[in-house]
Amino acid sequence: MSSTAPQADPAQLRAWLQAAARRDGSAFHALYEASSPRLYGLALRILGRRELAEEVLQESFVAIWHHASEYESALSAPMTWMTTIVRNRAFDVLRRTRHEGEDDAFDSRAMESLPDLSATPADLLQMSSEAKALADCMGALEEKHRQVVGMAFFHDLSHSDVAEKLTLPLGTVKTWIRRSLARLHSCLSERGAA
Structure with a gap:
């Protein structure tokens, strides 16, 4: 992971994600090349x-490819969305590999690892405020x-x-998700996080 690699522009990441949703393999490859070093570092x-x-x-x-069409740019920045996927999968692996009796220490170590060390202070502040707004909503x-x-x-x-x-x-789940996303979008818009 090179510290001299330029940070990908969120608008470019968003465009690649939207193209990946249309099954554009070259856009997905570009998305991978631009974001994988940072996401690997987090994992x-x-x-x-x-x-x-x-x-x-x-x-x-694989999940990003399959769920690219579900990405909602109004709810989070592209890197925040992908970071959430990586973080959740990493925590799933931690749960699978966790030993009995190590839960508290293990959870503390995992929580300490959350900040992305390659992110700028402004990135961290934005991710933190977006995460808090999303959690509140x-x-x-x-x-x-x-x-x-x-x-x-x-x-x-x-x-x-x-x-x-x-x-x-299935129809109920889709309706609940659609309504919930609309409510989240409205809530985040009111908070200025959308």
Whole structure:
């Protein structure tokens, strides 16, 4: 991971994500090239093991490819959205590899690893304020709506998978997600975070 690599412009990342949603392989490759060093660094800081970080990065980019059409630019910056995917997958790996009795120390180490050391202070402040605004707006949703949005976007489950896990009709899950996204967009707009 080179510290001299230029930071990708959020507008360019957004354009590549939108093109990837249309299944443009070259745009997805460009997105990968521009963002993978930073995302790999995050996974490595959380997991502490190269092979696990590489696995998480690969799984995350598969998820990014499959869910690019679900990216909502009004809810988060492209790097924030992709960072959330990598972070969640890394935490899933941590949970799988966690030993009994190490929970508190392990969680503390994981939480300490969250800041992206390659981010500028302005990037960190923006990510922090966006995350707080999103958390506050998520907290305002009804519990069942918060649950389906969390499963779909923070755990990268398809709408069908969410419906199956919650034993709900697929149409209900889609409606709840659509309404919740509209509420989140409105809430974030009011806070100036959109």
